[in-house]
Amino acid sequence: MAQPSKKPFRWHIAVFLAPAVFVYTAVMIYPLFNTLRLSLYSRVDQERVWVGLDNFRTLFGDAIWSEQFWNALGNNTWFFVIHMAVQNPIGIALAALLSSPRLRFSAFYRTAIFIPTILSFVIVGFAWKLILSPIWGIAPGMLDAIGLKFLYAPWLGKEEYALTTLSLVSVWQYVGIPMMLIYAALLSIPDEILEAGECDGITGMSAFWKIKLPLILPSIGIISVLTFVANFNAFDLIYAAQGALAGPDFSTDILGTFMYRTFFGFQLQLGDPHMGSTIASAMFGIILIGVCIYLFGIQRRLRSYQF
Template structure:
């Protein structure tokens, strides 16, 4: 009896020791594909680069150039502004609509399951396909949107949506919202469904209804999903690249009106049009480090602040 017990204990302790080895393969992948590039980008940013050849150590020269020298400082400020608009737009349009939709589905209307699948459908497409599709829809002369406007007698509303700097960025934000709404609906729905039925029933019995129920009971209890979605939206907005690249190219056309930090980074580091353009790996790496610092610090801070405000049930 005693013997078997010690053996199981021994087995247990050796198993415990082994358990620590299990994350190793994943850790290895993480180190090679995440930590190492991150670290190398940081070191790259401290050197002077001649094309693809590493030059001498220049300290923070690249960072100073990025923030002080024309045209880089202008481009940085403009792209940063666009990222902020991107984030605000996504929060209002994508997450706002997604929460409303999730709430409707949560109230168990007919066909809820079908709607859930339908909203999620765009997410199954590749971003490049989404970009191409919407480029066709928004095409100024042959596109479906302008044709539709003309058909219903609103031709003066028709514009080159992606070619006009006043509308191009918003058009892309809307397309991205269309793409991302299904995912946000799922997250919010999961949050809503996690609220215990009894709490809502109790609130109802106390006389809370409609708006009061939503703002006082449901929203606070949904905070975890709102938090995670806001942080995800922030990260996504500050790393916005694929859709802009697919729809407006690496110059953030027209006239830099859809430029974002990630597109600016791509342009700096890998050159513009694939062919013989010059590359500035040092500057690009400096920008990547700044971008990482922004995303990591704001995400961590907002997670910390918002977690504190979450209610336990």
């Protein structure tokens, strides 16, 4: 009996994948593992010394380091909560509104809402800092024009308002991303399902809540985990608007700015690559835990609910 011939090795697949694998390894994989490696060392008398987990013990146990870390983590959590509670619901509502065939100029509205996402964070941070300035900003005048000047306050200069204000600025900039993702998910719903709902008398808002929303739950879950990853990697807007010190009095300090000051140093603070790598490793651990909770907990429930 003749032996079946072996399939030839598809060398062209390896050739096509090699450039992408090389670039991803050089840009992502190697820096990640090198950061984890640096967190296990410290510099003593100008020499790199293996210290194991001592840097993590310092970060979580030392009074000075732990106070800064938990302050940054708490601010990061609030930054994320604002996005989840404001950005994503608004994005879903806008997508539902713009997906209506009765709405005129929907393409113009989609473009106008999405444009801020492609703007430079430096431009956005600097522009909003000018807008909200109590000296030369236009916000006081705009509120005065509609009789609401009493609501104005120097929001970026007050500790209790600064982080929330910057969070809402970030929401304004990036609300177009969840809007477009949910919009695409709504368009992918088969017309047959909606027509069957109409036959049962489910139309208008009832169709959205009872038919569309359950079908787009997986997309909402993906948007939520993307929001989580992006917010706990955030740095740019805070740095552009408030600087590396994340004022006033570190009230807008998040893990990204804390890691930046520690790693590179700022003003009188000397840079410490090993403690900076420790903070970056802690950020990676937090993000990894959050993503795993979504993948092994929430996503399974969404799949069971969908099917």
